[in-house]
Amino acid sequence: MEKDNTIHEVYRELRWIGVVLISAALITLGAILRIPFYPVPFTLQTLAIFIIGFTQPPKQAVCSVICYLIWACIGLPVLGGPANPLWIIGKSGGYLVAFPIAAYCIAKLRSQPLLALVIAHSLIWGLGWIWLTCFFGPKVAFLNGIWLFVPSAALKALVAYLYARWRRL
Numbered sequence: 001m002e003k004d005n006t007i008h009e010v011y012r013e014l015r016w017i018g019v020v021l022i023s024a025a026l027i028t029l030g031a032i033l034r035i036p037f038y039p040v041p042f043t044l045q046t047l048a049i050f051i052i053g054f055t056q057p058p059k060q061a062v063c064s065v066i067c068y069l070i071w072a073c074i075g076l077p078v079l080g081g082p083a084n085p086l087w088i089i090g091k092s093g094g095y096l097v098a099f100p101i102a103a104y105c106i107a108k109l110r111s112q113p114l115l116a117l118v119i120a121h122s123l124i125w126g127l128g129w130i131w132l133t134c135f136f137g138p139k140v141a142f143l144n145g146i147w148l149f150v151p152s153a154a155l156k157a158l159v160a161y162l163y164a165r166w167r168r169l
Contacts (some may be wrong), residue, residue, distance in 0.1 A: 016060060022069060023052045023064035024078075027099075031080035039091045039132060039144055042152055043080060046124060049099050050117065050160035054167060062105040069096060080093025094131025098124040113164040119159045125153075 030044035052061050054077035068078060069087075077083040079092075087096060109116035123147045132141035 005052075019037055019056065020060060020064045020067050022032065023048075023056065023069040025062075026052070027065065028070040028071070028078040030080060032045055034080045037139075037144070037148060039136060040095065040128070041080065041092075044122075044144060044156070045099070046153070047156040049103050049124075050106060050120065050156065051163060053103045053114070053120065054105075054110050054164045055117065056107055058104050058107035061107040062100045065100040065103045069100070072096075091132060095128035097131075102126075109143035110164065111159050116164075117161060121153055121157065123158065127147075127154070 002096055027045055027048040030046075030048040035042040048064065052064050056064065070095050071078045072083075072087050073085050075083045075085045079087055079096075084090060087093060102123045105119050105123065108115040109119065129138075129141050132145040135141070136144070
């Protein structure tokens with residue numbers, strides 16, 4: 001009987017790790033599908049973060065995003081361009097740092113999807129804006145780092161919200 005429990009435990013752990021790796025790959029796919037804007041590109045990474053948050057428990061959602069960021073740190077080309085292990089000092093660093101926090105918030109608040117999305121977007125934009133102000137000042141950082149992305153963010157939030165509602169049915 002104890003052997004069966006051990007096998008089930010190992011299977012559960014391997015499944016958990018597999019979901020983390022697949023989720024990190026989903027974020028990578030979102031980074032690859034990009035439209036270059038200045039100073040930061042439009043990507044589908046945030047949509048991937050939202051879906052991860054809505055489909056995984058908080059700890060697993062955070063681990064999925066951290067796995068993605070670790071891949072970037074070790075030099076894998078997961079950021080939608082050439083490998084950049086120093087991504088944190090780049091213009092997108094603030095947004096990327098906010099991803100695990102946003103995934104955690106969505107996973108914790110998934111029963112209130114609109115609130116979860118508002119908080120997640122606020123975190124991502126807030127940290128992204130703070131980071132961009134170091135490069136461009138507050139006005140340019142706001143106009144080119146947040147305001148430019150409002151329409152696409154609304155569309156991604158709508159898709160994530162509909163997904164969350166569909167999943168609850």
